[in-house]
Amino acid sequence: MSRSRHRRWSLICVAGVLASGVGTGHAEDAARDLPPPGKVRDLDYGDVLFHFFQDDYFDALVRLEVSRDLNRIEHHSAEAELLSGGLYLSLGLHAEASRIFNRLLAGPVPQSVSDRAHFYLARIGYQRGYHAEAWRSLERIRAPLPGALESERRLLASNVLMAQGRFSEAVGALQHASDDDWAPYARFNLGVAMVRSGAAEEGKRLLESVGTMAAESDEERSLRDRANLALGFAHLQERAGEPAVAALSRVRLDGPFTNRALLGLGWAETDVQRPERALVPWLELREGRLLDSAVQESFLAVPYAYAQLASNGQAAQQYRLAVQAYALESTRIDESIAAIREGGFLDAILDAAPRDETVGWFWQLQNVPDAPHTRYLYHLLASHEFQEGLKNYRDLRIMQRNLERSRESLEAFDHMVEAREMATAARAPRKAEVLASTDLDSLLQRQDALTERVAAIAANRDVAAMATDAERKQWAALERIEHVLAGLPPGPQREALAERARLLRGTQLWHFDAEYKLRLRRAEQSLRETGASLAEARERVALVEQAGESAPRDTAGFAQRVDDLARRVDAIGPRIDTTAAAQQQMLANVAVQELEAQKRRLASYAMQAQFALASLYDGATAGAGQ
């Protein structure tokens, strides 16, 4: 799968690429020392990690920023700060990352956090060329860093030392790192640096160790070739022909360094006075493409060999061939320069260049048809400025796409806010209607009055008050009967009637009493229910009123935010375009400069060929004159 392959490539090639200052951020390393599962105490932080662990750095960073703004990850504040620094770094925002790490270090943080912050600052410093600062940061690291970060620290330390010219210390640092994946790359770098600065013997020893190592992957084989190439030329510099041949012969015949090895082999052979053997690699080399500088040189080397073999006629012919070839190539370069100046070639290069920041892939261009833009790709990608510029340009294009998506989201939000506004407006008249038609106050008054009455009835045990109409009529009828009875003359008739009335009254009273309790309970229950309903209604009315007030406010707030964001989007777009144009211009300039340097070299070769030709003629005439 692409991403893991990318990561593996960048991890292995990072040593080479890292040393050239191209930042392939390793925020993922920050993850290897994060707390094991179960220790995430804020779910939103876990969400950030979920994206981070899948290398969705941008997504992770956005979520992290949101969560921090909303105070959702208070349990992980130092770690989150560190992580955000690492994420900014991996997205190429060195300045912001520095700011964050420095701010982090200004406060009280646990040592594990400060150690890592120092490490990242050291890396940033190194990438920007502030080597002394980088070293100071490295020195502030107190304990071994967790996981693979420690190995990275060693790499960084050796690179920084090398950059400061402290070679012997760098060699010392490498002693402790021999098991690290990147160790051979570091030894190579150090070897070359030492040869260049005069510590040739030690340097050559290092190069030899890399040049003879076992190599399993293509990257490792490539490194081994480079080491042997560098070693061979180091020997050549001291005119040690045989060791040079030995080293150069180890270079693969079908790799990116074949041409230069062939060139070097030729020189090695001439060094040990075997010019006829020098011709073998040189003639083969000359069949290659002139856009390769080794091939260009072979055009001079071949006649040189012939001259050494005293075949002056051949030599002269080959020099003339060289002059022609150089002129032709120079014209081609002119055409390329013109094409660059016209513009538009950059997109073609970008689309052709792979996403991986692997150096050394460009040799595959040998197999690609000789299209205009591929000619100079070969040269350009070796340049650091070009690589950085290319990365920026690519990032700017990605940013444009992100901006486009943001614009679309905002349009959607705009619609939503409008819809809310409309919904609120539509509801307003209805709401007013409902509120008007509800005379809550009078209802409440009635409720209160009823409650009071029932309480009074209960307090006074006013049984009769709970009577129904029918019962009241009965009671009234009974009272009338008793009244009539009172007016009757005493006698057995009256006694019987009175007895019956007394029975009826007793029954009624007993009935009332029984019913009273039940009715009172029911009345109280009813009152409670209506009381509850009324309270609910009161709440709802209040809510509706409140919503009526706050909704427009909220909606207005959202509308404002959408407007602000839209303004920002509109402001960023043109800036991306201008910066992209500036970057394009810069890349074009670098390309043209490179090509012009090429032309100058070709001109110099051509001149040397002319000079050699003239010499040959002089020698011939001088000899003839003898």
Next chain:
Amino acid sequence: MQRMDRFARARRRALFETLALLAAAVAGLLVFPIVSDARPAPGSAAPDFALKATDGRNLRLSEYRGDVVVLAFWASWCGPCRDTLAQLNSLPSAAGDATPVVLGVNLEGDDARAAAVAQSLGLDFPTLLDARQSVGRLYDVDRLPLTLLLDRDGVVRGAWSQQGISGEEIARQIEELNL
């Protein structure tokens, strides 16, 4: 009193439903930024999805960002589909990094048959099983075969519907579009 309650409740429910519907629509808009009636048109982002492959792995489209992807929708009863699959099986590999990732999406709903056909064709790219046709609906597949070419950012750059496609043509398109 009771009447008012019902009134308020009903209106509140209506409000919620409207908002929910709107939210769903907008969420749809946000997930698929360019709204189109038809299948994702060239220039728009390919909707993300995850499906189980015949070998049991779950594969998610968005995890292939960074690669050029060919999405091939098929069913066993569709002849041109099988031809396309065979063609995609032996895509001419371009120089370096440009070999695209091919993902076959089977829309039949019969996993066993899909696996069998994939095996008989000797496919060496994953066959994703869309038993519920959720992805088929997502991509509005109404005719087969449907083959989509996605660039490294997951944007649809080419679409071939109702016709088979040859390996050469795919390779040529990739070349032309500088993917």
Next chain:
Amino acid sequence: MSSSIRRLAARLRWQVCAGALVVCGGLLLGAPGHAADPAQDLRSVDQDVQALKKQLVDLNRDLFRLEEELLYPASTQVAVFLSLDVGTFFALDSVTLKVDDKEVANYLYTDREVQALHRGGVQKLFLGNLKAGEHEIVAFFTGKGPHERDYRRGTTLKFDKAVGAKYLELRISDRQAALQPEFVVRQWE
């Protein structure tokens, strides 16, 4: 042989040797910025690019917030998270989630996602709106445990949605019964 040719050869060789060393060494050691001016321009463009990227991060952050507040206001917001806490490697395959008897999530997990969960990542499985009151979630997970054994487990939870945002964590854990992954649900906030 003519001495001039010898001189030529010597000059050539020096060029070649130095060139080769520069080229192959330079590929790995290329110090940033050879010439003063181009480096300056590069740095200023670089600064512009960085500033723009930061603006874009901020923009996306604010958009994300706006989206959440518009679509999922705190008063009704419910979020369901998923995490793993298993001793041995558990290959989670899928999770389905139902809220109030309606399916709201049916997620298939890729290798990459499972790894991210194992490293401590927590997935935001579902984000939605619910009215205040009692609700019920029902969740199932399927997956493969050690020795290729298949697992399918479920859980249900009734919870109360009050005024603030509600977070629920579905954790697949094997702490209770060793090597037996089970759902453990936790309510937050």
